[in-house]
Amino acid sequence: METLKKSLPDKLVGCLQCAQRVVVLTGAGISAESGLPTFRGDGGLWKKYKADDLASLDGFLQKPDVVWEWYEYRRSIYAHARPNPGHLALAEMGKFYADFTLITQNTDGLHLAAGSENILELHGSLHRNRCHLCGKLYPEQVVSNGQVPPRCGCGGMLRPDVVWFGEPLSPSILDGALRAASEAQVFFSVGTSALVQPAASLPLAAKKRRAVLVEINIEPTPLSPAADFFLEGKASEWLTLIKEVLQ
Ligand code: BV8
Numbered sequence: 406m407e408t409l410k411k412s413l414p415d416k417l418v419g420c421l422q423c424a425q426r427v428v429v430l431t432g433a434g435i436s437a438e439s440g441l442p443t444f445r446g447d448g449g450l451w452k453k454y455k456a457d458d459l460a461s462l463d464g465f466l467q468k469p470d471v472v473w474e475w476y477e478y479r480r481s482i483y484a485h486a487r488p489n490p491g492h493l494a495l496a497e498m499g500k501f502y503a504d505f506t507l508i509t510q511n512t513d514g515l516h517l518a519a520g521s522e523n524i525l526e527l528h529g530s531l532h533r534n535r536c537h538l539c540g541k542l543y544p545e546q547v548v549s550n551g552q553v554p555p556r557c558g559c560g561g562m563l564r565p566d567v568v569w570f571g572e573p574l575s576p577s578i579l580d581g582a583l584r585a586a587s588e589a590q591v592f593f594s595v596g597t598s599a600l601v602q603p604a605a606s607l608p609l610a611a612k613k614r615r616a617v618l619v620e621i622n623i624e625p626t627p628l629s630p631a632a633d634f635f636l637e638g639k640a641s642e643w644l645t646l647i648k649e650v651l652q
């Protein structure tokens with residue numbers, strides 16, 4: 406069956422071609438086409454645990470070994486993931502605009518691998534570890550001296566350098582994201598269920614300051630009613646189309 410050829414609304418093309426300040430917020434959906442499971446899609450389950458419970462400070466304090474194992478499992482699948490055309494299109498878009506900010510909730514590092522610059526990793530990165538006690542940073546691969554999770558020299562437990570539910574985001578990164586959102590002329594929300602705060606408030610902050618709000622998702626989200634343009638479908642398809650009209 407001939408799939409419907411997607412085309413961008415003319416009004417949106419006009420906005421994109423004359424904008425100077427563009428911001429993109431991405432979520433797990435943009436990495437789905439790189440083979441990475443989303444957070445809440447198909448149950449977001451691992452063994453019998455919910456991702457949201459494991460990606461939380463409480464979860465780590467209650468069962469640090471299970472949480473560490475979950476992250477080691479995720480790192481093992483992230484290791485094989487490559488940027489998909491959606492990540493690559495965003496890297497190209499970043500070169501087209503004088504003032505382009507990429508804000509991601511993802512911890513998979515695929516935007517960096519795709520060549521994007523000026524990335525704000527709201528929720529940190531799975532490719533780094535840090536000591537839960539003294540904050541010392543460690544590389545992704547750590548020698549676990551038989552203890553799970555491995556220990557820092559200070560005796561603290563190591564954990565991935567991510568922001569868990571119940572933990573504050575880095576103030577400098579969040580301020581940077583809020584500033585970019587409030588100055589954006591066009592704000593894209595791509596592949597996110599728009600549920601997690603404070604990330605989910607960024608598109609609305611942009612809209613409040615008169616930005617054109619574009620949402621790209623395979624299904625509607627709580628943000629969709631506020632969007633000026635809702636592009637239903639895969640991130641890679643829409644972003645590749647957008648890249649093409651900008652070239
Ligand atoms: C904090 C890192 C305060 C770990 C993650 C109001 C204000 C402030 C806080 C809250 C609040 N209400 C509730 C809270 C608490 C909480 C929260 O938001 N809870 C929610 C669930 C209600 N927020 C927090 O705890 C935050 N901290 O506010 O701190 C504070 C201050 C002082 C002292 C103490 C505390 C911290 C939140 C960060 C949590 N960490 N991840 C890790 O990755 O392991 S969040 C996690 O969810 C991931 O990072 C993920 O990216 C993120 C968001 O999910 P999505 O990316 O949207 O993924 P999801 O699966 O949900 O959706 C995928 C979407 O893609 C779907 O819509 C699907 O349709 C679409 N899709 C699929 N395929 C495609 C596609 N779209 C396009 N193309 C495709 N091919």
Ligand code: ZN
Pocket residue numbers: 536537538539540541557558559560561
């Ligand atoms: Zn330490």
